[in-house]
Amino acid sequence: MEHIDRIRETDYTPTLDDVIRARQITTGAYVTNFSSQEADWEIIDAGGQKPERMKWRKIAETSPIHAIIYFIALDEYNTPSPENESITKLQLSLNVFEDIVNDEIFHDVCKIVFLNKVDAFSSKLESKRHWNSFQETYPEYQDKRKVSTCVKYIKNLVLDRVDTSGMSDEEANMSIYTHVTCALDTDLITSVWNVVKEHIIFSRLRACKMI
Numbered sequence: 001m002e003h004i005d006r007i008r009e010t011d012y013t014p015t016l017d018d019v020i021r022a023r024q025i026t027t028g029a030y031v032t033n034f035s036s037q038e039a040d041w042e043i044i045d046a047g048g049q050k051p052e053r054m055k056w057r058k059i060a061e062t063s064p065i066h067a068i069i070y071f072i073a074l075d076e077y078n079t080p081s082p083e084n085e086s087i088t089k090l091q092l093s094l095n096v097f098e099d100i101v102n103d104e105i106f107h108d109v110c111k112i113v114f115l116n117k118v119d120a121f122s123s124k125l126e127s128k129r130h131w132n133s134f135q136e137t138y139p140e141y142q143d144k145r146k147v148s149t150c151v152k153y154i155k156n157l158v159l160d161r162v163d164t165s166g167m168s169d170e171e172a173n174m175s176i177y178t179h180v181t182c183a184l185d186t187d188l189i190t191s192v193w194n195v196v197k198e199h200i201i202f203s204r205l206r207a208c209k210m211i
Helices: 016-021 056-062 073-077 091-100 118-126 128-137 147-160 169-173 186-207
Strands: 029-036 039-046 066-071 112-117 177-180
Touching: 039 073, 056 091, 056 118, 056 177, 066 073, 066 091, 066 186, 073 091, 073 118, 073 128, 073 147, 091 112, 091 147, 112 186, 118 128, 128 147
Parallel strands: 066 112, 112 177
Antiparallel strands: 029 039
């Protein structure tokens, strides 16, 4: 609300920060094509709501998918899921992720997880009420109230959902790439994106048995 006077001006023009903070539920699949470092990229942004998730497999069957970037909001560890109020939105994200990552159709696809909203997660942990909620949600967590340690714990929950049976240790270690992100931090996202491109290229070379 601190920017309400600026936004209500008749000649208001959104700043880059305004655009980044804008929220809109994704329905359907939006395709974006761009070039970066002499390579052409195509990103398909698919909605995450339940009706939209039913379309994911069809997209994979009709489009050449080389990588999946899956977002998990760290701060939703104590937010009830609108689909099932007996679990949190984070738990739902983990359940959906497990279905995707272990689906045979995505076997040779590079899988990348963004543990997003670390800024909101950090702010929540500063609150005694939310910290108590974290401990209640994850009673087996016995470590300190430290953001990096709590993030590492959730990261391990993600990795535990991956079926690594039949994989070598090397394959298991490279089956999932995780990054802690804040979508509002453009410098961080730029840095992470550069690393993600390397993951995808390396994964394609390995799938083609070129390395």
